[in-house]
Amino acid sequence: MVVGLDGCAVRAVDPERVGAARERLISTEEAAELADGFKLLGDPGRVRILYALLEAGELCVCDLAATVGVPETTVSQAMRLLRGAGIVRNRRDGRMMYYRLDDAHVRLLLDLSREHLAHARDEK
DSSP: OOOOTTSOSSOOOOHHHHHHHHHHOOOHHHHHHHHHHHHHTTSHHHHHHHHHHHHHSOEEHHHHHHHHTSOHHHHHHHHHHHHHTTSEEEEEETTEEEEEESSHHHHHHHHHHHHHHHHHHHHO
């Protein structure tokens, strides 16, 4: 039998390990929610917007557009999606709308993601 590098050479299930893993496994619903959040981060433009907010703290749509070099309509659409997902918050000041990362968890996710990318590059 020929098995690829990612397969099992011998089919033998360890019931104790499988059972323990299943007990701690996230639900299908939670997995779907997480996947939806990662889909939002799957767009390079939105990722750059989030890192701009990470560095600046708070920016309005026009400042975000100037920072990342995209049209204001693109930023507005991204902010709507990211706000709906709880990734960013907004604050109105008169006619201006300012955005910031929602909380420290988002900051941590961005920092860890970038650190992981740097680590993966170093391993190559």
